[in-house]
Amino acid sequence: GAGVSQSPSNKVTEKGKDVELRCDPISGHTALYWYRQRLGQGLEFLIYFQGNSAPDKSGLPSDRFSAERTGESVSTLTIQRTQQEDSAVYLCASSLYSYEQYFGPGTRLTVT
């Protein structure tokens, strides 16, 4: 079946602009995660959605970052007033009952 998809695959934006990143999880997966991965670094947890529970936003680095999820489907990560330090690959993953996570290919964000 289809895996996790993310769009766009690449995004170049000017400093100060807002960007919206999209994640389509595997159908039926209850949990959805967003991570940030800077060049040569590990995965940095951003936010986690599980069913209809309140999301765990403890990893969001600032109030410029927000995310939404519609039910158990699509999620969007929004970064407002982008800064150069926001440049990274943003990875989305979904899972069933919080076991192994299935990752999308990521969105490479470059802020100029």
Add this chain to the structure above:
Amino acid sequence: SQKIEQNSEALNIQEGKTATLTCNYTNYSPAYLQWYRQDPGRGPVFLLLIRENEKEKRKERLKVTFDTTLKQSLFHITASQPADSATYLCALKGYNTDKLIFGTGTRLQVFP
């Protein structure tokens, strides 16, 4: 604070040998630990999960051990092949949370 450490230096081994990667953690009581493989430009791929009450898990040429006294997991690839070259990430999940905390990963290079 919680910390997960993986050797940041690349591990270079000859084809056919056993590769052993280490994951150490502090200030954490994990319910389980997972290992993922990440190839350049791609999202991580789940390999194995081992629970805190399990000592060892095997899957084909892969073996994971988990020592909660030493706070350490070892990941072994036997009869390594050049196709095993990738970055390997460990990740821990604690009790009462669905959040996975990832290590920074160790890059493995298998030479023919």
